[in-house]
Amino acid sequence: MSSVTEPKLISGNANRPFATAVSRRMSMHRGMNIGLVDARVERFNDQEIFVEVYENVRGEDMFIIQPTSRPANDNLMELLIIADAMKRSSAGRVTAVIPYFGYARQDRRTKARTPISAKLVANLIAEAGIERVLTMDLHAAQIQGFFDLPVDNLYASPVFALDIKHHFKGNMDDIMVVSPDVGGVARARELAQRINAPLSIVDKRREKPGEVAEMTVIGNVEGKRCIIVDDMCDTAGTLCKAAEVLIDAGATEVHAYISHGVMSGPAVERITNSVMKSLVITDSIEPTEEVKNAPNIRIVPTAPMFAQAILNIWHGTSVSSLFDTKTLEPIYEGLYSIQD
Known part of the structure; x- marks a missing residue:
C-alpha cells in the first residue's frame, strides 16, 4: 500500500x-x-x-x-x-x-x-x-x-562484511570468524560466508546468567585475526573473556562485531581494558558519551x-x-x- x-x-x-x-x-x-x-x-x-x-x-x-x-x-x-x-x-x-x-x-x-x-x-x-x-x-x-x-x-552482517573488507583490506587471508557460543553459530557462519573466512566457536558453560564458568575454543585460531560476531553486548563479561581465551589459544588479534551495543554497567570499562583491539557496534541503540569516547569502540551506521x-x-x-x-x-x- x-x-x-x-x-x-x-x-x-x-x-x-x-x-x-x-x-x-x-x-x-x-x-x-x-x-x-x-x-x-x-x-x-x-x-x-x-x-x-x-x-x-x-x-x-x-x-x-x-x-x-x-x-x-x-x-x-x-x-x-x-x-x-x-x-x-x-x-x-x-x-x-x-x-x-x-x-x-x-x-x-x-x-x-x-x-x-x-x-x-x-x-x-x-x-x-x-x-x-x-x-x-x-x-x-x-x-x-x-x-x-x-x-x-x-x-547487520552485510554492513559488517563491507566494514571488514574495508578495514582488513590486504589481510583477509588471516581472518577467522568466531561465534562466542554454540547458539550463535548460524549468525557467525553467515558472516564468514560473506567474507570467505573460516569459522571457529568458543564453547562456554554458564553457571548462571551474566557469569561464565568455563570456555573452550573449538577450531585452530593460532596466528589468526579473530573477529567475534554476536547480536548484542550487554555487560561485556562474556565478550572480554572470550577475547582472552582466543589470545591464549594463539590468536594474534581479536576484534568484535556486535549488532546491538546495549552496554550496561561496567561494559565500557571492561572493553577499554580488554585485550580486544576493537569493538564495532551499530547505531541501533543511541550510544552514551562513555561509549563514544571509548578508544577501542567504533560505531557503524545502519x-x-x-x-x-x-x-x-x-x-x-x-x-x-x-x-x-x-x-x-x-x-x-x-x-x-x-x-x-
Missing part, C-alpha cells in the same frame, strides 16, 4: 540521532525533504507519557522510529502511545521501525513459572494498531512468528540500510534484497570504497 504523498516519519525519544539520520538519507534518495513529523513526546510529573502530533497524518503511510532499548519500559510505552495517536488520527498504515527489539532475550520458558515476554510485547504492538514491524538482528529469529502481522528482520528498507516498504518492493552485500555497496558508497 503506497501513500499518494511521501512516507512520513515520527520518532520517539529512544534514538533521535538515528531517526534524523534515516530522515536525511531518505531525503537524499527522494530528492526532497522528508523530515520528522512535528510532535511532542514528553512526560507528566508522575512520568506518564504524553504524545501530541502537530501535523495532519490522515491517510498517510506512517513509520514510527523507536528502538525499545534502555529504559526499555519507557521506550516501549512511547512506541505504543505514538501508535495509538497515529491510529486515532486516521493514519493509513502504521509501521514500527524498531532497530533494537527489547525483551527479545525472553523468547521461551527456560524454567517453570516464567513468562515469554517477547510474545507479550508482540501482542501489545499488534493491539496498539501497528500493522508492520521493521527490525534488525532479532535475538531469536522465531520471534517473527510471535507476530500475526508482517515482520521484516534486517541483518541508518542508510533502514532508510532504503522504509522506502522499499513504502514502494511495495522487496526488503530481502537488502540482505545482499552487493545491494548495500551503492547505498554505502563513500563510506566504504571497496574494490573486489
